[in-house]
Amino acid sequence: MRGYWKRFAELVIGFADKYRFDPFLRAQVNTIGLQAVFAVLILVVVGISFTYLYKEITLTLIQKIRENILLGTGAGDPEIILHELESIKTKNLTVITGSIVFMTVIFGYIIGRITLSPARNALKSQKQFIGNIAHELRTPLSIVKTNTEVTLLDDTIDPKIKHVLKSNVEELNRASEIINNLLSFNSFIRPEQVKFENVDLGKIIESVVHDLLPLADRKHIEIVMRRASRRGDYSTVWGNPTALDQIVRNLLKNSINYTPHDGSIHITTEPYDNLHVRLSVEDTGIGIARKDLFRIFEPFYRVDRSRSREHGGGSGLGLAIVSELVKLHHGKIVMRSTPGRGTNAIVLLHAGEHPAVEDPRRKDDLGFNEVSVDFSARKGAQKNMSVVQGNLL
Numbered sequence: 001m002r003g004y005w006k007r008f009a010e011l012v013i014g015f016a017d018k019y020r021f022d023p024f025l026r027a028q029v030n031t032i033g034l035q036a037v038f039a040v041l042i043l044v045v046v047g048i049s050f051t052y053l054y055k056e057i058t059l060t061l062i063q064k065i066r067e068n069i070l071l072g073t074g075a076g077d078p079e080i081i082l083h084e085l086e087s088i089k090t091k092n093l094t095v096i097t098g099s100i101v102f103m104t105v106i107f108g109y110i111i112g113r114i115t116l117s118p119a120r121n122a123l124k125s126q127k128q129f130i131g132n133i134a135h136e137l138r139t140p141l142s143i144v145k146t147n148t149e150v151t152l153l154d155d156t157i158d159p160k161i162k163h164v165l166k167s168n169v170e171e172l173n174r175a176s177e178i179i180n181n182l183l184s185f186n187s188f189i190r191p192e193q194v195k196f197e198n199v200d201l202g203k204i205i206e207s208v209v210h211d212l213l214p215l216a217d218r219k220h221i222e223i224v225m226r227r228a229s230r231r232g233d234y235s236t237v238w239g240n241p242t243a244l245d246q247i248v249r250n251l252l253k254n255s256i257n258y259t260p261h262d263g264s265i266h267i268t269t270e271p272y273d274n275l276h277v278r279l280s281v282e283d284t285g286i287g288i289a290r291k292d293l294f295r296i297f298e299p300f301y302r303v304d305r306s307r308s309r310e311h312g313g314g315s316g317l318g319l320a321i322v323s324e325l326v327k328l329h330h331g332k333i334v335m336r337s338t339p340g341r342g343t344n345a346i347v348l349l350h351a352g353e354h355p356a357v358e359d360p361r362r363k364d365d366l367g368f369n370e371v372s373v374d375f376s377a378r379k380g381a382q383k384n385m386s387v388v389q390g391n392l393l
C-alpha cells in the first residue's frame, strides 16, 4: 500500500514540476480548470433561475386557484391564466438566456487572457533568448569576417583559395544580416531603450538603394524612387533610424529577391494625411498566394523553402522583423499581392517635425494591433489580396 502512495506522490510531484516549467501544459490545465469553474457557475445560475421560475409559476397558479375556486371571485378564465403563466415563462427565460450569454462572453475573455499568458511569456523569453544568442554570435562572426577580408588582400594567395575565401565572405555577410535581424528582437522586448527622433526617410531610402543596387543590377531590375513633396518635406518621420533602415532594407531586398530579371521596383514616400507618411515598395515580381499572405509575418515563415533560397531569400525573418519594427513605431503595414504580377508593401508612419506628434510610445493606450485580410477582390487567378498588420493610426 505504501508503494502505491509513494508512486502517487511521485506522479503528483512530477506533474507539478511539469506544470511549473511547461507553459503549454499550464495553459491547458488553466483552460480545463477555468472551464470547469465556468460550467459550475452556469449550472448554479440555471438552477437558481429555474427554481425561481418554478416558484413564480406555482405561486401564480395557487393564487388564481384560490381566487377562482376557493374565494369564488371568478378572477378569469383558464385561457387568461395560461397566457399570464406563458408571459412569466418568456420573461424568465429571456433573463436566463441573457445572463448565460453575458457570462459566456465575460468568461471567454477571462479564460483567453489567463490561459494565453503562459504562452505569451514563453514567447517573450524566446525572443529574449534569440536576442542574447545573436548578441553573443556577432563578435566572433565579425572577427572571422575581418580576418578573411584581410587575408584576401594578400596577392600571393592561390586564386582557387581566394575564390573560396570570397564565397566565405559572402556567406558571412548573409549570416551577419540574419544576426542583425535577430538582434532586433531585443528592441521588441525593450522598446524603452529605442531612441526616437526626426528621421529623413528619403535619405534612408537613398542609402539602402545605394547598397542594394548591385544586387538589382545583376538581375537588370530598375529601381525608381519617388518622393512626393506637395507642400514642403513629407518624408521626415518620427522614428528610430536603425529600425527604419531595417524596414526599408528588408522590404526592398524582398522585392529584388522575388522579382525576375528585367522587372521594376517603385519606392515612394508621400503624405498620407497631415500627421502620417506613407512608404510604398511596389514590385513586378512573382507575388504571394492568398494562403501564404496570411502567414508571411510569422517568424521563419517562407512561402517555399526551395523558392526562397533560389531567389536569394534567407531565414524567413525579414517580414516578421519589419512588422515588429512597424509596431514599435505605432505604424501600420499592409501587404498587397497578385500572384504572377507583383507585390506592394505599404507602411504608414508618424510624420516628424509636427509639434502635435508626441513620442509614439506614449500613444500605447490609443493604438491597437490589427491583423486582417481583405477579401474584397473578385475571385480568379489575378485577384488582389492584402494582409494588414500593425497599430491602426
Ligand SMILES: Nc1ncnc2c1ncn2[C@@H]1O[C@H](COP(=O)(O)OP(=O)(O)OP(=O)(O)O)[C@@H](O)[C@H]1O
Residues within 6 Å of the ligand: 250, 254, 255, 258, 259, 283, 285, 286, 287, 288, 296, 301, 302, 303, 304, 308, 313, 314, 315, 316, 317, 318, 319, 320, 342, 343
Ligand atoms: N516582394 C515579395 N514578392 C514575393 N514574395 C515575397 C515578397 N516579400 C516576401 N515574400 C515571400 O514571403 C516570405 C517571407 O519573407 P521574409 O522577408 O520574411 O523572408 P525571406 O525573404 O525568405 O528571408 P529573410 O528576409 O530572412 O532573408 C518569403 O519567403 C517570400 O516567399
Ligand SMILES: [Mg+2]
Residues within 6 Å of the ligand: 250, 253, 254, 313, 314, 317, 318, 319
Ligand atoms: Mg526577406
